[in-house]
Amino acid sequence: MxxxxxxxxxxxxxxxxxxxxxxxxxxxxxxxxxxxxxxxxxxxxxxAYCCAPTCSPSRAALLTGQTAHESGMWGLAHLGFTLEHPERHLAAFLREKGFETVLCGIQHEFSDEAEKPYDFIYAEQ
Structure with missing residues (x-):
């Protein structure tokens, strides 16, 4: 770190x-x-303001610094939409800078567990 x-x-x-x-x-x-x-x-x-009207595009915009259209997250992750550049996600950026990244709770930017750019993921119990 x-x-x-x-x-x-x-x-x-x-x-x-x-x-x-x-x-x-x-x-x-x-x-x-x-x-x-x-x-x-x-x-x-x-x-601050909301960049998109639904969860996945809005969070993707917040965590990548890109609009939903730029990031490829035009709709909800659980409906098949994905980030075109997951390396632009804040967790991926911080990880590259030497931070340990941890996800606690839910997120709506990734539907595939393998795509998530976190070192640790604490699943809901």
Missing amino acids: PTTANSTLNVIYIHTHDMGRYIAPYGFPVPTPNLQDFTRESTLFRQ
Whole structure:
């Protein structure tokens, strides 16, 4: 894992599935105390927008920096759509830079387990 002179660098990407921003860190009266505490020491995106109307294309855009059409993810992964360049996924990029990548929970960019660019995948129990 990459390090600086003083510490080990970490990147934690948290995506809450289909929730939007209607939680306490964004000023709404929905109590999410752990996320609220976490945002005090992290980056909270307040001026973001959705790049596509469905899950797989939207996540693919967010995690590749490309539009759904550019990435090849025009529809849902479980319906056969795939990333044309999985090496452009954030996890693949971080892995190339020496980070250990871990997936916990669900994702909608890959339908084939072998395509996922993570070192470890913790399956739902």
